[in-house]
Amino acid sequence: MVDGSAPDMNPQEDITRIRVLYTKGESLRFTGHLDMQRIWERLLRRSSLPVRYSQGFHPRARLNLASALPLGFVSQSELLDFWMNEPLPINEIHSRLSNTAPPGLEIKEVSQATLSEDALQVQMAASEFEVEFFDPQDPEELKEKVDDFLAQDTIMRRRRKKLYDLRPLVLEINVLNRENDEPALQMKLKAEEGATGRPDEVMHELGYENTEYLVCRTKLILSNTLAKVSITQ
Amino acid sequence: MSELNSKQENLRRRVERILPTVVKPGRYVGGELNQVHKAWDSVRTHFALVFPDIYDLGQSNLGIALLYDILNKRADVAAERAFAPWIDMEAAMRDAGIPLFSLENKRALSDFDIIGFSLPYETVYTNFINLLDLSNIPIFSKDRTVEMPLVIAGGQAIYNPEPVAPFVDAFALGEGEEAVLDVVNAYQAWEDKGGSREDLLIRLAEVPGVYVPSLYEVNYHGDGRIASIQPTHPSASLPIDKRIMAELPPPLTHFMVPNVEVVQERVSVEIMRGCTRGCRFCHAGMVNRPIRERSVNDILDTLREGIRQTGYEEVSLLSLSSSDYSQIIPLINGLGDLLREQQVNITLPSLRIESFSGEIMDALQDLSPGGGFTLAPEAGTERMRNVINKPISDAEFFDTVREIFEHDWNTVKLYFMIGHPQETLEDVAAIAELAKETLQIGRRIVGGRARIHLGVSTFIPKPHTPFQWAAFDDPVSIQEKISLLHDRLHGSKVKMTWNDPMASQHEAWLSRGDRRIADVIYKAWQNGARFDAWREHFNIEIWQNAFEDCDLDPDFYGKRARDLDEVLPWDHINAGVKKSFLKRDYEWSMEGRIRPDCRQQCYSCGILSSFSELRLAHPDGGWKCP
Numbered sequence: 001m002v003d004g005s006a007p008d009m010n011p012q013e014d015i016t017r018i019r020v021l022y023t024k025g026e027s028l029r030f031t032g033h034l035d036m037q038r039i040w041e042r043l044l045r046r047s048s049l050p051v052r053y054s055q056g057f058h059p060r061a062r063l064n065l066a067s068a069l070p071l072g073f074v075s076q077s078e079l080l081d082f083w084m085n086e087p088l089p090i091n092e093i094h095s096r097l098s099n100t101a102p103p104g105l106e107i108k109e110v111s112q113a114t115l116s117e118d119a120l121q122v123q124m125a126a127s128e129f130e131v132e133f134f135d136p137q138d139p140e141e142l143k144e145k146v147d148d149f150l151a152q153d154t155i156m157r158r159r160r161k162k163l164y165d166l167r168p169l170v171l172e173i174n175v176l177n178r179e180n181d182e183p184a185l186q187m188k189l190k191a192e193e194g195a196t197g198r199p200d201e202v203m204h205e206l207g208y209e210n211t212e213y214l215v216c217r218t219k220l221i222l223s224n225t226l227a228k229v230s231i232t233q
Numbered sequence: 234m235s236e237l238n239s240k241q242e243n244l245r246r247r248v249e250r251i252l253p254t255v256v257k258p259g260r261y262v263g264g265e266l267n268q269v270h271k272a273w274d275s276v277r278t279h280f281a282l283v284f285p286d287i288y289d290l291g292q293s294n295l296g297i298a299l300l301y302d303i304l305n306k307r308a309d310v311a312a313e314r315a316f317a318p319w320i321d322m323e324a325a326m327r328d329a330g331i332p333l334f335s336l337e338n339k340r341a342l343s344d345f346d347i348i349g350f351s352l353p354y355e356t357v358y359t360n361f362i363n364l365l366d367l368s369n370i371p372i373f374s375k376d377r378t379v380e381m382p383l384v385i386a387g388g389q390a391i392y393n394p395e396p397v398a399p400f401v402d403a404f405a406l407g408e409g410e411e412a413v414l415d416v417v418n419a420y421q422a423w424e425d426k427g428g429s430r431e432d433l434l435i436r437l438a439e440v441p442g443v444y445v446p447s448l449y450e451v452n453y454h455g456d457g458r459i460a461s462i463q464p465t466h467p468s469a470s471l472p473i474d475k476r477i478m479a480e481l482p483p484p485l486t487h488f489m490v491p492n493v494e495v496v497q498e499r500v501s502v503e504i505m506r507g508c509t510r511g512c513r514f515c516h517a518g519m520v521n522r523p524i525r526e527r528s529v530n531d532i533l534d535t536l537r538e539g540i541r542q543t544g545y546e547e548v549s550l551l552s553l554s555s556s557d558y559s560q561i562i563p564l565i566n567g568l569g570d571l572l573r574e575q576q577v578n579i580t581l582p583s584l585r586i587e588s589f590s591g592e593i594m595d596a597l598q599d600l601s602p603g604g605g606f607t608l609a610p611e612a613g614t615e616r617m618r619n620v621i622n623k624p625i626s627d628a629e630f631f632d633t634v635r636e637i638f639e640h641d642w643n644t645v646k647l648y649f650m651i652g653h654p655q656e657t658l659e660d661v662a663a664i665a666e667l668a669k670e671t672l673q674i675g676r677r678i679v680g681g682r683a684r685i686h687l688g689v690s691t692f693i694p695k696p697h698t699p700f701q702w703a704a705f706d707d708p709v710s711i712q713e714k715i716s717l718l719h720d721r722l723h724g725s726k727v728k729m730t731w732n733d734p735m736a737s738q739h740e741a742w743l744s745r746g747d748r749r750i751a752d753v754i755y756k757a758w759q760n761g762a763r764f765d766a767w768r769e770h771f772n773i774e775i776w777q778n779a780f781e782d783c784d785l786d787p788d789f790y791g792k793r794a795r796d797l798d799e800v801l802p803w804d805h806i807n808a809g810v811k812k813s814f815l816k817r818d819y820e821w822s823m824e825g826r827i828r829p830d831c832r833q834q835c836y837s838c839g840i841l842s843s844f845s846e847l848r849l850a851h852p853d854g855g856w857k858c859p
């Protein structure tokens with residue numbers, strides 16, 4: 001799906017496209033992408049905003065989530081678009097969404113998007129993550145592992161039986177030495193359609209199992225560049 | 234951080250570590266919309282509500298949701314949920330030394346004051362004791378000490394509490410909405426006064442509807458039949474009357490909305506409780522009397538408010554027999570308006586044939602066009618239907634089928650039972666003929682779109698029903714009957730599903746079991762039985778061996794017809810319907826004599842004599858008894 005525009009657009013109607021920046025907290029860590037869509041549909045129904053529904057016997061709100069977050073991650077920065085049949089003041093939309101959001105889903109920012117924009121998935125360019133460890137880590141050792149990783153030109157891995165190169169999907173990795181705190185990792189990974197890096201794959205390559213850390217997405221980076229170099233996996 | 238808090242934090246972290254390794258970890262995190270989360274130290278009484286199957290099923294259970302709401306409305310009580318972890322999670326928990334914990338505060342169940350188990354069917358019994366074990370709580374009531382949680386149980390299965398009596402401190406019989414608060418009060422009063430665990434149990438025995446099995450003694454004849462069941466303490470009453478609500482309690486609208494998919498995600502409202510049809514095999518129809526109805530306005534308001542609070546896209550009506558609801562047409566019309574206004578769908582419960590009118594179908598058609606329609610004749614011949622007291626002639630049945638297809642439904646689901654008392658192979662073969670004829674009628678009216686699904690279950694004699702004395706059919710004979718149906722349906726397009734005869738037999742053993750069978754359950758659990766309700770986990774051999782180890786004969790419980798004057802293991806439990814009434818009804822069944830719906834004529838089944846005071850005090854309770 002690459003078309004970001006609403007279906008059955010009637011020029012008479014005053015359709016607006018609303019963009020929401022929201023969090024995915026602890027209690028939603030293990031809620032997958034499809035379940036997140038249902039959570040949003042129900043949130044919108046509870047909000048009684050003039051949401052645009054599909055026609056037919058099982059009407060559904062049209063939603064557009066920017067990027068699926070792998071199971072087990074939390075996030076401070078998720079994006080979604082939905083459409084309304086009539087405009088409303090942004091702060092009113094914000095408060096109605098906040099009032100009916102489930103625990104762990106905090107509405108951080110609401111804005112209006114232009115109707116003609118591409119779908120969010122198409123606009124996705126990169127994601128930033130922070131990784132916290134459950135067990136104490138030696139910062140020096142961690143730094144070494146990261147440097148070794150970055151020094152390689154290609155890192156071939158297999159995911160769902162497909163062979164791909166992880167290295168070009170990793171734009172940055174930094175060791176964060178926060179005050180009075182355990183070291184953490186910060187990484188920026190490519191998130192284009194068909195070329196998306198996964199933090200758990202990076203972590204595995206660094207020698208960690210998914211029971212040893214918690215990943216938080218901290219930022220989504222959109223790009224409007226239409227000409228993209230596609231990286232074949 | 235106090236020591237307790239750090240212990241707590243520790244459990245939370247250990248759980249966090251195993252979650253990424255199990256299937257569907259979202260089952261174990263809680264934090265849903267409309268969850269009630271109270272600070273642990275802010276309340277006096279901690280009450281764990283446990284459904285002994287996975288989250289996906291338990292979270293959909295309306296009974297648990299209602300009790301959760303009622304308990305949490307009290308400022309001094311926190312009710313928290315726990316469910317059975319799936320096999321992989323249980324293994325991971327045992328590996329890491331993690332006890333069963335609540336979803337809200339992530340507290341070990343052993344930290345709670347009261348643990349209430351919901352036991353809706355017999356096949357959760359091994360899960361139930363497994364969860365006690367996973368909570369580090371002794372499985373047998375007699376081994377629990379004064380500082381351990383009180384273990385209580387309720388639910389439809391425990392109208393015969395005996396098979397699990399040694400594991401449970403106290404049972405709450407019947408409808409729990411008020412009883413659960415009385416149990417909390419008794420518990421708090423005991424705490425104030427101080428005392429032994431036995432003092433607590435005696436106090437509980439004085440609460441109406443509460444059965445404390447350790448205060449009763451069962452004596453047996455040499456052949457294993459029961460000689461007597463006697464209280465051993467003056468506070469233990471005989472019989473123990475079930476509790477009922479004089480009026481249906483306020484409906485729930487504050488449903489929790491799960492963050493991962495569960496079996497039922499919708500706003501459900503109970504439109505009526507109880508049933509007066511009197512089908513002789515039907516446990517629910519007998520133990521849930523009397524009928525109490527909710528008003529149309531109350532139902533519609535509940536659905537509207539429920540949608541507002543959940544955002545669900547589906548609503549559903551709950552009752553044993555919705556088309557018997559006295560205001561069914563106004564209700565269906567009101568629903569139509571509601572569905573259009575709220576853009577939601579509806580699931581229709583099973584509807585009964587006898588009470589079906591063209592008018593209902595006209596009204597229903599708007600709600601759910603083109604979908605399936607369910608009919609449950611339960612037996613293939615008119616003779617057999619008289620025996621089970623579900624009287625409908627073949628002609629009436631086919632008229633209804635015709636009406637359904639003429640109203641443009643394509644799919645008809647037919648439910649039948651095999652193994653009824655007095656059943657012959659002709660009665661079984663007639664099921665296939667009825668299904669094929671139904672398909673023919675459908676083809677004539679809607680053509681190739683007509684579909685018939687035939688669901689065949691096995692009759693299991695249940696306590697407190699007129700068939701409680703009847704024998705359970707032999708699994709070999711059941712298998713023959715299933716094969717016969719297969720042969721007769723061969724070449725037709727009727728799709729049939731059926732139950733595993735061995736699984737039905739297992740249910741039959743447990744449903745009419747006595748106290749001695751608790752050892753069999755315990756043994757089976759020790760040998761690995763759990764999730765017996767799940768086809769892929771049920772293992773009949775474990776159970777057969779367990780019977781052998783305990784030196785008990787399974788056929789004594791299953792295939793044996795009971796004498797009419799035998800003391801039954803549940804005779805001390807009053808489910809509202811008298812034994813003398815059931816006995817007469819059983820005798821009538823043998824004569825093929827039917828007993829019409831008691832809304833036309835009261836037969837003094839025992840409800841009015843058991844609850845006369847309640848009836849007088851609530852003249853407007855929506856009862857359908859005189």
Ligand code: SF4
Nearest residue numbers: 831835836838840858
């Ligand atoms: S008391 Fe009479 S009307 Fe009420 S359920 Fe029993 S038989 Fe039916």
